[in-house]
Each structure stands twice: as structure tokens, then as C-alpha cells.
Amino acid sequence: MHNDTIVALATPSGSGAIAVIRLSGKLAIEIASKAFRSVSNKNLNEQATHTIHLGHIIDGEKTLDEVLVSVFKNPNSYTGEDVVEVSCHGSAYIQQEIIQLFLRLGCRMATAGEFTLRAFLNGKLDLSQAEAVADLISSDNAASHQIAMQQMRGGFSSEIAKLREELLNFASLIELELDFAEEDVEFADRTQFKELISRIIFVLKRLIDSFAVGNVIKNGIPVAIVGEPNVGKSTLLNALLNEDRAIVSEIAGTTRDTIEDEISIGGIGFRFIDTAGIRDTQDIVESIGIKKTFEKIEQSQVTIYLFDALTQINNLESVRIEIEKIRNKYSQKPLLVIANKIDQLEDGQLANINTTIPDVLLLSAKTGFGVEQLTNSLLKLINTGALRNNETIVTNTRHYDALLKAFEEINKVQHGLETGLSGDLLAIDIRQALYHFGEITGEITNDDLLGNIFANFCIGK
């Protein structure tokens, strides 16, 4: 199956200065050389690995483009196979014509993630590293980038490998005892082993706990903003955005005109979800709105209650009651209360707000006053200790599931050790834990699993 040569566009589709078309497989160089005419009459088949060659892509009589062709020889390539990258002009027409030409010359269109799948099958990456490639490509802030990068460079794999090695050692001693069952010997010192298992449980627990942080970092932290129209939600988000200098948006030329959007604060993604207020009302339409607000608060991890301090200055008691309702209903959920537009108030009025509304944050989205305090409050809600210390953080649900299963098996082992379970039964639980570790790094795998993982990749990777 993996003997054929695949081709795909590796750069984003659309128009740009250049585009890169990638071939990988046994015939990659041979096929490319059929379409390529070097300006200096070089034969691609005879070129050294990691070299670049100027020439033209020729389709019969027709010159499709002037290109640079990069040659990578197995095993020194991304996939571990022979790889050719054609850097052509970035017109959709040219990209299409060149890919079609390679298909006619014997390539097959690559499926999603197939280049990385081949890298995994050829031992260039383990499975968790391969998964990190997709995470890296979709990372859009410093935190998710850091975690994906660490995982791709093998940080997660090596942590798992260490646990696995210690367990294997244990397992083999236990299994050795079974061979000498008649003689009732103990090769595995039970006290030492209890210690080892405790240590493994400690590490597993840390990894499992890290998923709570990892998952929100990967997917963005959902924050519900409760606030009526015109209280300054968009201005606030723009102020938060400026804190982080939204260079990505500037480059891409995007405009931010919805407040239901993800923005990066201190390198961490927050997804803001707009909601209306929750004033008591007899109106049916409005009570539907209130129900929706509660639903959105439930989906979120943090709630921001934002009110217009200027228009509500003589109405603070009803604001307080509304806040109290949310606080009572969601006592487990962090709630940040913000009085906006305070630049337009006098000192006495500000004091009044502070007295009436407990834990209120005075802010002016317009002048930027209070914005830094808000970002600090938001970041404090995320436990970024692991991130700062560059510890391994689990972000992948598949890994999390495997770790939970390994944890369960290891707990069985611990219980077995405490109750003096026989070695043969202990060994079964240990082997089961080892199996789940193997699932993460890909030592244990199957086609369905691989299919699921790589289907989420983009074509060309």
C-alpha cells in the first residue's frame, strides 16, 4: 500500500508568491525528473540529497512554470522516503496543472496526513509526535504552540517511555518469578516495587491532571460575557486584543466585527461568548433570552459580568441583585464583575460602586484603565505553572483516555501488591498498563486508529 508515490500541495491553497508541491515515495525523483528540465542540463536522479535545482516544469510542448526543485533522499527526508519539493509560482492554475501532470506521470493524490503517516510508519516520528504536527499547524497562540512543540520534539514520548521502561523492568522480574514458581523466590523486592508504583501513580496523576489545563489551552478558554448591548463589550475586547498586539490579524488583514471570537491574552486563547443580560421580565421573548444566557454561562469556564457604570449609576442595587443571582446559581464558576465607562464618573460615584457591588473591577475600555488588572485576573484563573516550568501537558483526548486506563491498571497493581496478589495476576495488570502506554506512542496500533488520527490532518502534511 505504501509503495506508491504520493503528491499534494503543501502550502495553503490560494494565490501567493510561491507554492510548494510535494512528492514522496520510491519513484518521487524519477517522476519529477520526467517533468523537469534543469537550466544547466542536470539529471535529477544524479543529484545529492538536500540540493536545489532551477529549471522548468514541462508538459509535452508546454512550459508550465519556472521552478526550484528540492531533492531529499531516503532516509533523510520528512517521510523517510525519497521526497521532491517543487517550488512554483503561486497561481492556482499552475498548482493545478503541475499536480495533474504528476498524477499522469504515475503519482497518486495524497490523502489527509499521509506524508506524516508515512513518517510514522518509517519510524521518523512516534505517534504522539505525529499528532503534535497537526497540533503545531493549528496552534494560534504561544501556549498551544509551546505544548505542541514540546510534544513534537518528543517531550511527552520520553516521559511515557520512562514510565514504560520502569514498568517493563518490574514486569520482567515478576514474570521471572513465575518461572521459578516451585521455589517460591522473590526477585522483585516488594517494598521497592511499592515505591516505584507510587512514583508512577504520582507521574500519571500529574499528567492526567494536566489535561484540564492542556485541553483549555488547546481549545481556548470559553468566557461568557454577560452584558446588555452598548455596555462596551466590543471596545473591551479590542482593548484586551491590543494588550497582545494582534499581529496575526494584522498580517491576515482580518477585521474583528463579532464579539464571539477567540483572542490571545498573555499567549493563551480565550473564546468570548456574547450573552444578553438576565433582568427579571414578564416578556416571553426576553425570558427566552435569559434562558440562553444561562446556557452560555453553563458552557463557559469563566463568566464576566459587564455593566455600563454611567447609565446604571442610579440603578446599582438592581445590578447587584442580578450579579447575586448569577453568583448563587453558579457558585463554583469564577465570576468577574466589571464596571465599564468609569472615565465618565466622579470619585464619589466610583466609591458608591465599590460599596454597593462587592469585588467590582473598575474599568474604562476606552482609556484602557483597569484592562491590565482584568488580563491578570483572567490569567490567574488558568494554572499556568506547568506551562511556565515547561512540564509535559496532555492536550490530546486520546492520550488522556489511555493515561486514565493505564492509571486504573496501575492502581490495580498497587492494590494487588498491598493484598499480596499472586505474581501471575499482578503481571496481567502490568502488561495491561504497558499496553495503554504503547497506544500513546504507537507501539500498539491498528489501521482504524491510524485512520482516525490522520483523517484530521490537512492534505499535503
Added chain:
Amino acid sequence: MHNDTIVALATPSGSGAIAVIRLSGKLAIEIASKAFRSVSNKNLNEQATHTIHLGHIIDGEKTLDEVLVSVFKNPNSYTGEDVVEVSCHGSAYIQQEIIQLFLRLGCRMATAGEFTLRAFLNGKLDLSQAEAVADLISSDNAASHQIAMQQMRGGFSSEIAKLREELLNFASLIELELDFAEEDVEFADRTQFKELISRIIFVLKRLIDSFAVGNVIKNGIPVAIVGEPNVGKSTLLNALLNEDRAIVSEIAGTTRDTIEDEISIGGIGFRFIDTAGIRDTQDIVESIGIKKTFEKIEQSQVTIYLFDALTQINNLESVRIEIEKIRNKYSQKPLLVIANKIDQLEDGQLANINTTIPDVLLLSAKTGFGVEQLTNSLLKLINTGALRNNETIVTNTRHYDALLKAFEEINKVQHGLETGLSGDLLAIDIRQALYHFGEITGEITNDDLLGNIFANFCIGK
């Protein structure tokens, strides 16, 4: 000004498997080497041109990405300067971070087209070739691609250079005569020169005439489709699209849900513009619609009148009158009349249509009957002879203007020759014509002109 080192993203913005960041300038390799740590401890400064190196982009303590770095040494690069291309993972975050890092290390953000501008200034391309790079990137069909490719490879430049050389030869002989004015000699055989000027006029005329074709090929041929809703406009466009196998659309995953769109037929782009019918009406709103229809017909080069033969079968006379009105109003403009949905009619009804409506094309967008005849009719409206014979076709308004001016001067020369104008006056007109040729290839240029040309490029090219 062009001593600094520039950086830009060279691939389309957005997420993809990989992205390419390009540096060019004296310090390109030095700056890149500050950010790059090779996996095999290689020093970028010591690497041969056209080689590729695996390693990491490092920002202080932080690893930004695992990348491939390509090194090109002047003058063997696109710009003629030292060039480094960093092939990184295609996340917008990573692209941004790496570009920011290079800016901090001493690069400047490239302006639009600045890489190609430098290639021009360093003599790697002439001006018309540089302009062809932008045309090539925006080419989205076979015809515009062919013309841009020919121009980029120097076809147009060499045609202009030939004319220029012949004229220069002429000019120097005439000017030589001026040095011997006292002696009244004629180095330039007037009969031969009249012949030469006739030949130049012939070539210039062909080039100028080619602009009519070149311009529509570059910009797409505007076609107004006059037809009420539900007569089958979208189905017809999809049928035309299938004729050409819209592979670009398939790759990009676009859906075609507006009929105001460009599609490629026989390698040539047609821009279809939707209009309503032009039935007589007392209704004010509807007469505004009729006015708009006429406006759109005026903007177009071809008009297609499409009607539903099934619903109009007992109403053919009013259809005929409507067609007659358009034909009378725009007698100079090609009009294609199409009766759609003929698969649902009987032979007698078809005969009736043929008799009532002159030059009608019977078609079924659903079954595809008649579609090939329509594409042939559309293609016949474009004079593709020059395209087939791979002749130089002018597509650029700037070139067209310069050619017109040169043409005017050459005509003056011709007239001067016929009326026995003195050599010094002839020489002035010839020099003026040479000036306009020089404008095309960039021998005569200025900053404003260059600014205008390269401002239309994308950044990164």
C-alpha cells in the same frame, strides 16, 4: 536604499502543511544563522549555494519550530542577492513569530513586489519580465498563463529588442550623416530605410492589435446573460464549467453559488454577468431593472439571451420581439440566443422555435445537449489565432500605451522620409520611438513608474 535585508511570507497566508518565509539582502544568511540551530551543528555562513539544512528556529530560550532552511548565494538567486528561504510549519502563529524574530534581528519587512523589484534592479529580469511574474501568479486559465509565461521567459522583450536594434542601427547612420552635413552624404539608404520602417510599423501594428485579445484574455471576457429567474442560468454555467473540468474549484473546495462569476472555457476566462429580462412594463421598479440590464449589456463584450423554451412555447412572438429590441439597440455586439430546456419539448415545438426565433441555439443545460455548440460559438468570438501560433500578445496597458506612442513616432519618421525631412529632425523622432521601447523593457525608467508597477504585486514576491 537596497542595501538592507528584507523579509516576507512567500506562501499564501492561512493555515497549511508548510509555509515559506523569504529573506533577501547582504545580511540574509548572517541574520538567518543567528536564529537557526542546525541539527548537525552546521554554520549557515559556510554552506554552499542551493543547499537545504534541517534545524530549529530559536528565539532566545524558546524553540519556535523545526524547519528546513534553503541557502542561495548571490548572484545565483531570484533577486540576485543572498537569499534564505525558511520552510516552517504552516501555522499563522509560527509564521508571525519567525517573521517578528527576523525583524528584531535586523531585517525590514518587504514591500509589495520588492523581491522582484530587486531582481529587476540587479539585472535578473527586465521590466516586462518582472511584470509578467505578477501576471503569472494571477493567471487562472490556460490562455492568460500561456501569455504571461511567454512574457516572463522574454518573448515580448526579445520582440521589442529586435525592433529597437533595427531602429538604433538606423538612428546611428542618420546621426552619422549629421557629422558629415557639409559633405551632403547619405549613409542611410533611404529606400532600404523606408522598407525597414514599413516592417517596424507592421510589427507594431500587430502588437497593438493583439492588445484587444490580450486584454480580454487577461481580464476575462465579460458576457451578459439576459434571462429571467429559473430559465436555467446556473445549470447552464455548471454545464459549461463541466466542459472544462473545474479542477481548481475542486481542489480549493469552493462552491459556485452565484452566477456572477468567472469560468474558464477552452482555457479562456469568461466573466458571466447576471441580468433580468427586459419585458415592457408600466411598473417603476421593473423599469429600473430594465435600465440595469441595458447597463450590464453595455459593459459586456458578448450578450447571451437565455429563455425557458418550455414555459415560453406559446409565447414565442413576445420572446422574438424582446430579442429584436436588444439586437437593434446593440447591433455591433455579438448576441447568442439560446432556447433552454428543449429536452422537455416535442419535435414540432422545436421546429416552431426554429421558425419563429432567428439564429436560435437549441440547448438543454440539464442533458448537456447544445452545450458544446455554445462553447464553440463563444470561443469563435475571440480571435485565438495569435494564441495558437504562440505569437507575442500584449496584455499590459502600460506596454500598450508605450507601443501606441512608439507607433506615432515611427509614423512621423515614415512621413518624414516620404517628404524628405532633414536628418536632424528625423533623428529626433527616431530617438523618441526608441525611448518608448526602452520604457517597456525598463532601460528607461524612474522611481514613480517602478513604484506603480510593483505596488500591484503581492508582498513576498
